[in-house]
Amino acid sequence: MLPFLLTSGITTGALYAMVAIGLVLVYRSTGHINFSHGELFMLGGFFAYTFHVTVGLNYVVAMLLAVIGSFFVGVASDRIVYRPLIKAPGLSMVLATVGFSFLMKGIGRFFWGGKGEYLSIKPIVDPAPLWIAGIPILPQQLIVLAGALACMIMFTIFFRSTLAGKMMQATAENPRAAYLVGIKVEQVYTYTWGAGAAVAGAAAVLMAPLTLLSPDVGFTLLLKAFAATILGGLGSMVGAVVGGFIVGITEALAGGYIATSLQEVSSFIIIMVVLVFRPSGLFGVYGIRRA
Amino acid sequence: MLDVRNLNVWYGVTEVVRDVSFSVPTGSIVALMGGNGAGKTTILNTLSGLLKPRGGELALDGESIKDRHPHDIVVRGLVQVPQGRHVWPGMTVRDNLDLGAVTRKDKDGIRADIEEAFALFPILAERRDQRASSLSGGEQQMLAICRALMAKPRMLLMDEPSAGLSPRIVQEMVAAIRRLHERGLTILLVEQNVGVAGALADTAYVLANGEIAFSTDGAELATNPDVLRSYLGR
Numbered sequence: 001m002l003p004f005l006l007t008s009g010i011t012t013g014a015l016y017a018m019v020a021i022g023l024v025l026v027y028r029s030t031g032h033i034n035f036s037h038g039e040l041f042m043l044g045g046f047f048a049y050t051f052h053v054t055v056g057l058n059y060v061v062a063m064l065l066a067v068i069g070s071f072f073v074g075v076a077s078d079r080i081v082y083r084p085l086i087k088a089p090g091l092s093m094v095l096a097t098v099g100f101s102f103l104m105k106g107i108g109r110f111f112w113g114g115k116g117e118y119l120s121i122k123p124i125v126d127p128a129p130l131w132i133a134g135i136p137i138l139p140q141q142l143i144v145l146a147g148a149l150a151c152m153i154m155f156t157i158f159f160r161s162t163l164a165g166k167m168m169q170a171t172a173e174n175p176r177a178a179y180l181v182g183i184k185v186e187q188v189y190t191y192t193w194g195a196g197a198a199v200a201g202a203a204a205v206l207m208a209p210l211t212l213l214s215p216d217v218g219f220t221l222l223l224k225a226f227a228a229t230i231l232g233g234l235g236s237m238v239g240a241v242v243g244g245f246i247v248g249i250t251e252a253l254a255g256g257y258i259a260t261s262l263q264e265v266s267s268f269i270i271i272m273v274v275l276v277f278r279p280s281g282l283f284g285v286y287g288i289r290r291a
Numbered sequence: 292m293l294d295v296r297n298l299n300v301w302y303g304v305t306e307v308v309r310d311v312s313f314s315v316p317t318g319s320i321v322a323l324m325g326g327n328g329a330g331k332t333t334i335l336n337t338l339s340g341l342l343k344p345r346g347g348e349l350a351l352d353g354e355s356i357k358d359r360h361p362h363d364i365v366v367r368g369l370v371q372v373p374q375g376r377h378v379w380p381g382m383t384v385r386d387n388l389d390l391g392a393v394t395r396k397d398k399d400g401i402r403a404d405i406e407e408a409f410a411l412f413p414i415l416a417e418r419r420d421q422r423a424s425s426l427s428g429g430e431q432q433m434l435a436i437c438r439a440l441m442a443k444p445r446m447l448l449m450d451e452p453s454a455g456l457s458p459r460i461v462q463e464m465v466a467a468i469r470r471l472h473e474r475g476l477t478i479l480l481v482e483q484n485v486g487v488a489g490a491l492a493d494t495a496y497v498l499a500n501g502e503i504a505f506s507t508d509g510a511e512l513a514t515n516p517d518v519l520r521s522y523l524g525r
Contacts, residue, residue, distance in 0.1 A: 163389065170379050170390050177377040179341060182365030182394035182442060 001262060003135040003254040006249065011085075011141040011210065013248020014148040018203035019225035020232070020240035021151050026196040028159070028235050029168035030189055031175075034095045036101035037075070037200055037225065038218030043104055045213045046071040046112045049121055067201045073104075074197025076096025078190045086186065101218065108215035121208040140209050147206045151199060152241045159237070168192055220264075224251075227267035231274050233281030246270075292317050293338070293446060293479065295368070298347035300330070300337050306335050309501040311347075320468075320478045322512075325498035331442035331481040332374055334498075335448045338479075339371045340364045350500070351446070366394050372452065374481070376435040380424035384415055387423055387434055391441030396401040401441070408437035408498040411467060429460035436467070453487045465490050489513040 019041055047069040049085075051062035052071045081100050085092050129136035159165040171178040171188045178185050204213075211217075225240075228247045232239025246268055257261030274281060293315040300308035315321040323331050336342045338349060340361035351370045357365055360523060378387050388408060392401045407437040409416035412433040418426060423434060432452055452468065453461045465487055472478055472491075482488040488495055489512040497505040 163393070166382065166386055166390055167393060169382065173379045173381055174377055176341065177373065177379060178390075179361040180339060180365070180371050180373055180377070181391050181438060182362045183390070184360070184362050 003133075005252045007135055007137055007141065009249035009252030010245060011138075011144055011248070012251065013245035014141075015203060015207045015211075015244075016224045016228045016247050017050045017220075017241040017244025018144075018151055019169045019200060019221055020228040020244045021148070021155060021237065022196045022199035022203070024235060024237055024240045025155060025199060026192055027172075027229070029192040030082075030232065031172050032090065032097065033226070034193075034196060035094065035097040035222065036104060036218075037196065038220070038222030039101045039108065039222055040070060040073060040102035040197045040200035040218075041204045042108050042213070042215060042218040043073055043204075044197075045204035045208045045217070046108060047050045048208055049112070049213060052121060059087040062203045063202075066205050067198050070201025070204075071194045071198040072125050074194040077197070078193040081188060082189065083194065086189070087241070099220075105215055105218065108218075112213070120212050139284060140206075144206045144210065147202065148244070150239060151202065152237055156237045164191075178196070183193055221256055224248075224267050227270045229281075230271050231281055233284030236281070236283035239281055239283030256282045293477070294348070294350040295318070295334070295338075296348040296350075297347065298334065298337065298343060299345045300333050301345050302333075307501050308337070308344075311501070311503055313496050313503065313506075316481050317352075317477050318475065319493045320472055320491050320509075322478060322480045322482050322495040323491035323498065324360065324482055324485075324488055324495055324507075325504075326483070329498040330501040331498055332372060332450055333375045335371055335450050335479070335481060338364070338369065338448060340377050362394065365442050365444075368443070370439045370442045370444035371448040372435050372450060374450035374454065376428075376431045378423040378426075378431050378434050378438065381422060383420050383422055384426070384434055385419045387438050388441050391438035392443075394442055398445075403440055404443070408440055411440075411470065412437060427521070429456050429463070432456060432460075432464065436471075440471075444476065446479065447471070448481075450481045451483065452480070453482065453484045455495075460522055461487060485512070 003094045003219045019037065023037050024033060024038070026032065026037070044066050047066035048062050051065045052059055054200050057065070077100055081096050082093065085096055126139060147226070159169055166187055167178070167183050171183060171185050175185055178188070224247055225244070228243035229240050230243070231246060232243030247270060249272065251263050254266045295314065296312050298308055298311045299306065299307070311330070311334065313321070321511050323334065323431050325331050335341065337344050338356070340356070340359050345356055349355065351367055351369055354367070356367060356369065363516060379390070388405050392404070395401055409419070415433055415437060418430065423431060424485060436452070449468070452464050456464065461484070468478065468480070468491055480488065480492060489509065490508045492512060494509060495512050
């Protein structure tokens, strides 16, 4: 049973990793946890569904449009909700992201909900499993895995080697200093919220053929990704990916060997254990902030 | 020439800067002095566009800089070296300098200016690939000054460059500021250290409770620092 649990754990882990990457991206440059990140994922998935299934566009074109659409939802969220709160206390921002998540869930339900069923997208590639060393692996699983790794590598290079990435990081580390050298801090935030949403959209697009879409998919996913970022160390790209895989695999093993009911709870247990024993996580880069 | 006329700044319901007027002639060093809470840093942050004044006029070379975005103020050549240095701790010395030049496009000029910064403070060249968090307080101050220079300022706003540094490093800092001045930079210096202000400033303004209480020229400051000490309460 172990190989089966591992492959399914690794695939869901890759999904959590991708969602976590978006969380980390936003956290690294704005210093805020985006509690509406799961709903951005949900919208990205429905965009892909609409373009591909409803409109009938080619899968790749639909994917791209969904990611671009998600980017603009992220940009809009900044302009409408977050920018007016740029100087407000951190808690206002937390509440704003939670509020925005409800708004998006409402939008999701209005346009794509109420059909009494989950929507699904057909896989991009041949759905027949590949047998590797006696273990069946869906090609779509490999695509999700590759997508997560590509995203991680891309963003790590982006932060380390490009001026735009450094501007984002500088803004996160010390916004006052960023203003003083002439960085357009507001613009950095806008692009960050956009990029975070685009990654959520990309994750949704890759994952949609494996899971089913529903307007309520966001919150559970956010919790898992949140557990992954806490485990990996809030702010670390590599940590988000490693954390995502650990959460995914733990969940699969706990569900398979102990009890199915533990599957859903395991991410909470991970969050608790990490916060008690190693609050900065596995790859924590920013240490602990105390209020 | 920087011209500040009848500046008023409030934090919520508290007036922290009241009707302050002074000017910084091109090519001079002007010191802004006063105890803690006198309003010195507030004035610098208003000049940099971080705070919005409630009243008054701010002009750089005849052009109003009031209510401008901090970016526009840096582009116009007015750059601040903040108090407490505010370098980016998780980034390297080199990254900090590169980011100081975000408003510029001339790659060759930027490269040349980085070399010039390293010539001004050679220790930074040795530490170029280290994280700023690993630098000493004096080195971080040097980095903060160089980062501001990377924006090619016409005028520097320096907020307590000697704070928290050892006497030897303070001397080094005074010498460096003098060199910058000789290269043509106009400097508005916020200082609590009378010795530093006396050694550098052409004119000094003393703030008390958000108002200018007293002004003096640099020569008097150097020869008769006691007058000033009485205002600063030490």
